[in-house]
Amino acid sequence: MSKNFLRIAFIFSFLGVVLGAFAAHGLKSVLDEYQIGIFRTGVRYQFYHAFAIMIAYLLSAHLSVKLSRWAAICFTIGILLFSGSLYGLACRHLMGLEIAAILGPLTPIGGVFFIAGWLLLFFGSFSKDSHST
Numbered sequence: 001m002s003k004n005f006l007r008i009a010f011i012f013s014f015l016g017v018v019l020g021a022f023a024a025h026g027l028k029s030v031l032d033e034y035q036i037g038i039f040r041t042g043v044r045y046q047f048y049h050a051f052a053i054m055i056a057y058l059l060s061a062h063l064s065v066k067l068s069r070w071a072a073i074c075f076t077i078g079i080l081l082f083s084g085s086l087y088g089l090a091c092r093h094l095m096g097l098e099i100a101a102i103l104g105p106l107t108p109i110g111g112v113f114f115i116a117g118w119l120l121l122f123f124g125s126f127s128k129d130s131h132s133t
Helices: 004-026 033-059 065-091 106-124
Strands: none
Touching: 004 033, 004 065, 033 065, 033 106, 065 106
């Protein structure tokens, strides 16, 4: 599996720290508690799935490489759609945009990609090219 997945995971982790700090310090005065909660949920799931990308990379030596790669792709898409839409929903009034109609449906679609990624890792553990039984 390509080291690019590790690099993607590291970038998402870096951005998670930056966005978490931004929410705690820069947005606290302009967002209400509900909006901050939405933003923090995006950060939390971004971190979980950045680590999931790292796990998929590391486990690709023991699981199906193909399914591990697809899991990492699903986690990446999930972060972009799920967390990205939550950031947009939490901050939409700051940007002067009413884009909830567009962003709202992206959140559960991103969640489906997260679920698919975990299922791919599960099924990858049963594959023929798995190194362990």
